[in-house]
Amino acid sequence: MFRSRSKEERSAKTTDAKVTADQPQQPRDPQAPKGRPTPKRSEANAQRRSTAGTPANSKDATRRARDVRRAELAKQREALASGDERFLPARDKGPIRRYCRDFVDARYSVAEFFLPLAVLILVLSMINRGAFQSYVLLAWLVVILLIVINSVITAVTLKSALKKKFPHENLRGAVPYALMRTLQMRRLRLPKPKVARGEKH
Numbered sequence: 001m002f003r004s005r006s007k008e009e010r011s012a013k014t015t016d017a018k019v020t021a022d023q024p025q026q027p028r029d030p031q032a033p034k035g036r037p038t039p040k041r042s043e044a045n046a047q048r049r050s051t052a053g054t055p056a057n058s059k060d061a062t063r064r065a066r067d068v069r070r071a072e073l074a075k076q077r078e079a080l081a082s083g084d085e086r087f088l089p090a091r092d093k094g095p096i097r098r099y100c101r102d103f104v105d106a107r108y109s110v111a112e113f114f115l116p117l118a119v120l121i122l123v124l125s126m127i128n129r130g131a132f133q134s135y136v137l138l139a140w141l142v143v144i145l146l147i148v149i150n151s152v153i154t155a156v157t158l159k160s161a162l163k164k165k166f167p168h169e170n171l172r173g174a175v176p177y178a179l180m181r182t183l184q185m186r187r188l189r190l191p192k193p194k195v196a197r198g199e200k201h
Contacts, residue, residue, distance in 0.1 A: 027176060044155060065124055067157065075087040077130045080092070080191045080192070085098075088191065091177070092191055095166075096162065096169060096171065096174050096175060097174065097199040099161075099162070099165060099166075100158065100162075100174050100175075100177055100178040100181070101178075101181060101189075101191065101193070101194070102194060102195045103158050103161065103178060104154070104158075104178050104181045104182055105181075105189070105193035105194070105195050105197075106184065106195045106196070106197060106198060106199050106200070107154075107197070107198075108197065109150055109154065109182040110143075110146045110147050111147045111150060111179075111182040112182055112183065112184065112185055114143070114147060114183060115185065116185075117143050118143075121136060121139055121140050121143070124136045124139075125137075144186040147198060149185075150182075151179055154178065154179065155175050155178075155179060158174075158175055158178050159171075159175055162174055162175075
């Protein structure tokens, strides 16, 4: 009884093995394990570069942003010295701001001598000899008055010239921008002057 059962089991296993061996193996679908098409080499390289360029943490992101900002400031400093319009700060860009700079740089202005005159008057004010202090104070008032008059004339003249040169443009902030430039000594102005004294533009 036990012998016949064991013979039947062995014969069944042999039959199953033959059936399995006789069945042809079906080819594997190359997309089956991934479930998506293989990406192109250019796409894979681009993905690796983007992954490599992504900051690992917030500290790396902050450092990278700081480096980018430092590079932009360096370009702006070079542009202020060379006058390269591509990298100038936003406040100095555009034909209107360039015209304002040329308008101021082509003329003498009392305001550009304010700093040396102020230093001179400060030194003279230290001399305490009778009525000398009154003359120093009067000189200071004269300088301030001349700067105000010169600034008013510059503002009116520049505004009229801008309206003729740029009749349909937004001129907001152009005149104050020019007046701030008059307060700087010519050799210290940024962007650097591009016109000579008395040059027409």
